Amino acid sequence: MRYGFTTGSCAAAAAKAAAYMLITGKIKNEIEIETPKGIRYHAEITDIRRSETAVSCAVIKDGGDDPDITTGAHIVAEVSRIDGGIQQKEPSVHRQKSTMDGSMQQKGQSAHLQRIVIDGGYGVGRVTKPGLDQPVGNAAINHVPREMIEKEVREVCALTDETADLLVEISVPEGETLAAQTFNPRLGITGGISILGTSGIVEPMSSRALLETIRVELNQKRAMGYSIVAVSPGNYGLDYMKRTYGYDLDKSVKCSNFIGDTIDMAVENGFEAMLLTGHIGKLIKVAGGIMNTHSQEGDCRMELITSSALSAGADADTARQILSCVTTEEAVNVLKKAGLCEKTMELIMQKIMFYLNKRAAGKIAVACILYSNEHGGLGESAGAAELLARLKEEKR
Known part of the structure; x- marks a missing residue:
């Protein structure tokens, strides 16, 4: 499968090309950068706009064979010289001594500290909550893309003997619309997408991005002062929490299939407790010790329900x-008709909690709520109601 390149790589390539065109006055229709992964990225440059004071251009995001919603987006960089009147927040400013004139330094004259100021424009989100890669108020351009942008722009400056302070503004015309399909609104990033990437490349169907998103959400909740975290595999679980218990969705973390990894990360973040709420179709797998509930990792849902049903007194026909x-909802209907649902779910919950506690290893308290779309609540573990009450009170 074909890998792609991150928004961070696109931003760095566009910034390098724009800086080159601003400083040299020459057109640049393609550019090459080196990603942190060590893979060279040969990018085509489009949407070139030049004036006496600034140059902007774009790289069109290619996510490869990964189903990336930002594929096709125009990642635009505008580079201009700073005249001294622009005030920027210090986290976005990068200073480096000019290496142009070593003789001046030997004579005792101070070297110029060249500034590369990186900021976000239209379609790039702005951070409004703590606990993320960038501080509140900064553009949502993560630290690795910032380092990539600075490195590539400084490379151009070194080649052309440019010492002027430069402003690099990254924008994404489609960013505001695309952001609605991302986690950004939940994370408190407003106005657009984030410029992301740690390796510079997008690996097809990689689970790394999902895991990093879960980690970011957990980091943010902890930074905001929460000591307990509500977790659910998907939107249905979050909706169930909201509908049944009136719990604010924005306080919850969606863990997808990565239940075991989420427990590990919650421990790493120092949470005291975690409340897991999930549909029987997902959490029944945990009753078999399966901590990644993706169907590719294993599917023994009916076998696990059947074993608990037999222990609850089910006959061979049941x-x-x-x-x-075919579905766990059907299985619950069978149990209801046989009058065995309550007892079976008690046994299933015992098994779920055995494996959740085994993974937690005494480092975090874990509780669980199990539900069905058709029948609502199917069971709660010991301590679930108490954790839910504490969650509602925390950070009100």
């Missing part, structure tokens, strides 16, 4: 009916 079910 067991066969459950094993022939």
Whole structure:
């Protein structure tokens, strides 16, 4: 499968090309940069706009074979010289001594500290909550893309003997619309997408991006002072929490299939407790010790329900009916008709909690709420109600 390049790589390539055109006055239709992964990125430059004081150009994001919503977006960089009147927040300013004239330094004259100021324009989000890669108020351009942009721009400056302070503004015309399809609104990043990437490349179907998103959400909740975290595999679980318990969705973390990894990260962040709420179709796998609930990792849902049903007193015919079910909702209906749902769910919850506690290893308290779309609540572990009450009170 074909890999792609991150928004950070696109921003760095566009910034390098814009800086070259501003300083030399020459057109640049393609540019090459080196990603942190060590892979060279040969980018085509488009949408070139030049004036006496600034140059802007774009690189069109190519996510490769990864289903990336930012593929096709125009990552625009505008580079201009700073005349001394522009005031910027210090986290966005990068200073470096000019290496142009060593003889001046030997004579005791102070070397010029060249500034590369990096900021976000239209379509690039702005951070409004703590706990993220950038401080509140900064453009949502993460530190690795900032380092990449600075490195490539300084390379051009070194080649052309440019010592003027430069402003690099990254914008994404489609960014505001695309942001609605990302986690940014939940994270308190307003006005656009984030400029991201740690390796500079996008690996097809990589789970790394999802895990990093979960980690970011957990980091943010902890930075905001929460000691307990509410977790659910997906939107249905979050909606169930909101609908049934009136719990604010923005305080929850969506863990996708990565239940075990989320427990590990919650421990790393120092949370005291975690409340997991999930649909029977996902969490039944945890009852079998499966901590990544993706279907590619294993699917023994009906077998696990059947084993608990048999322990609850189900006969052979009921067991066969459950094993022939396609969905867990169907299986719950079979249990309801047999009058075995409550007892079976008690046994399933015991197994779920055994494996959750095994993964937590005594480092964090864990509780669980299990539900069905058709029948609502199916069970709660010991301590779930108490954790839910504490969650509602915390950071009100």
